[in-house]
Amino acid sequence: MNFLFAWRYFRSKKSTNAINIIAWVTVAAMAVGTAALVIVLSIFNGFEGLVKDLYSSFYPDIRITSATQKLITVDSTTRTFIAQQKDIAAFCFTVEENAHIQNGSFRTNAILKGVDDEYARVSGVAQHISNGVYETGNMETPGMIFGSGIENALNLMSDRAITPVTVYLPKRGVPAGAGPLESISTVNFQPRGAFTIQQDFDNKYVISNLAAVQQMIGLKEHEYTSVEIKLQKGVDEKKMVQTLQQGLGNTYLVEDRYRQNRSLFAVMQLEKWAIYGILCLILIVAAFNMIGALTMLVLEKQQDVQILKAIGATNGFVQIIFLSEGVLLAMTGSIIGIILALLFCYLQVTFKLIPLQGSFVIDYYPVKILITDLLMILATVLFIAIIASWLPSAKAAKQQLSLKAQ
Incomplete structure (x- = not known):
């Protein structure tokens, strides 16, 4: 039920165009951040797999x-x-x-x-x-x-x-x-x-x-x-x-x-987590847009909140509606970002869009997509969305306005 309300708020036209603009900016920012995470981690996985293959050619099992x-x-x-x-x-x-x-x-x-x-x-x-x-x-x-x-x-x-x-x-x-x-x-x-x-x-x-x-x-x-x-x-x-x-x-x-090769593999894992942490900053910056979008949405939907409370909705239910709205914004952006990243990775493997300069065993940046990375990125986006949505949704739930007859 709460997702139905969130979906309706997401699709409906707002009285103030700024709310729509900020919402779509949030989706775009999440898409860019997610795509960057998927692409960079996939390229890193490609290099990591290449190095492991080279080392496995010399070192035994x-x-x-x-x-x-x-x-x-x-x-x-x-x-x-x-x-x-x-x-x-x-x-x-x-x-x-x-x-x-x-x-x-x-x-x-x-x-x-x-x-x-x-x-x-x-x-x-x-x-x-x-x-x-x-x-x-x-x-x-x-x-x-x-x-x-x-x-x-x-x-x-x-x-x-x-x-x-x-x-x-x-x-x-x-x-x-x-x-x-x-x-x-x-x-x-x-x-x-x-x-x-x-x-x-x-x-x-x-x-x-x-x-x-x-x-x-x-x-x-x-x-x-x-x-x-x-x-x-x-x-x-x-x-x-x-x-x-x-x-x-x-x-x-x-x-x-x-x-x-304990030191080699430890360094590669450390580099991967460092890259993951740095790129997560893009998602955190996008979360500030989400806070602004949800805060303005809460102000616009004050009357809707009071109607819901009048028919028996609890504060918790109201809070979950706006939490769901934040999750919907973030996950929409992340899914778009993953689709764009997968498309880029396919084009990179097929057409070698970005060449690798210098003398190396391959002439283009390798990519390797791991399901575990995609799940980790989705979980990260979900966590950031919940944290960013918590304050605006809590304010919506605590509103004490009364309905007045017109």
Whole structure:
């Protein structure tokens, strides 16, 4: 019933044109604020999804490391336990170490990552080869796959390189007092390819054969830096992390993709909430127009309020009518804003209306609409509408005017 009154007040022509103008200005302001929220959050979601996809191409679904030291020893029992998990699609062993790489007169530092044959199934690096081929070789003739930034720093083309590059790695287990030459391993690696994923990886990592890297560092056969795991599609990562952690014990650290990049994901979430809070100010400003529109409407409908009270309407019922009027103004604007935002997002994806300047993996601003964001925005608009409508509706309910015969 109260919405019927509110709808009638919304549609009816007012005696003062200013009331109509302010009401439609309120609707327009709510539409603009809602559209801005949907569009900006959708663009942010698009970038967030893009970054997550790029990072997931390098980081595994789950990574197992030592909880207390750099290396882990994976015995046959541990290997069997991991292999028996039916939700694991593939797993591999890796060793990482800081290295110095030389190509003639060109030198650079990088993280050398030794991987086994299963790494191509666990990681997406093999699908991001930009030059040459994905081939790590063997212990006798190890191949090397460079991040594109490392490749540029060494001034080489991996698919055309004839001469190998020289890699210097620190040795483990060297007695104190040993000379520099005894403390450093020097091995030639043949360039095979280069990958391009994201600058954090392209400028930092080179990938090669696991056995060759283990031999250079002086590791035993079952000593690794980490075990990387790829899960079957649809598997809950958190449950799998708990299963592995319980089975392996506290000496191992089991991390899902979020924990591997805790700082990155925390910053992205913080940025999203900051953007949401800033754009909500547009809706709050629009709420001031709503207060003005409802206050003037209350003044115009004084006689209607007294008639309602004369036929038995309570103060609460009168207040709900004007609260409903404020909600109607706000929700009308928000629905219009959402429709406009959805239309813009469709056009952006289809026709790339706004290009992305500079060198990036895509040439336009990505958008990704989430239902949860739409529901959150609608809830925000509803909350602001109720708060803004409360004072004018309370004044309407407390009116003590009396009806006089004409």
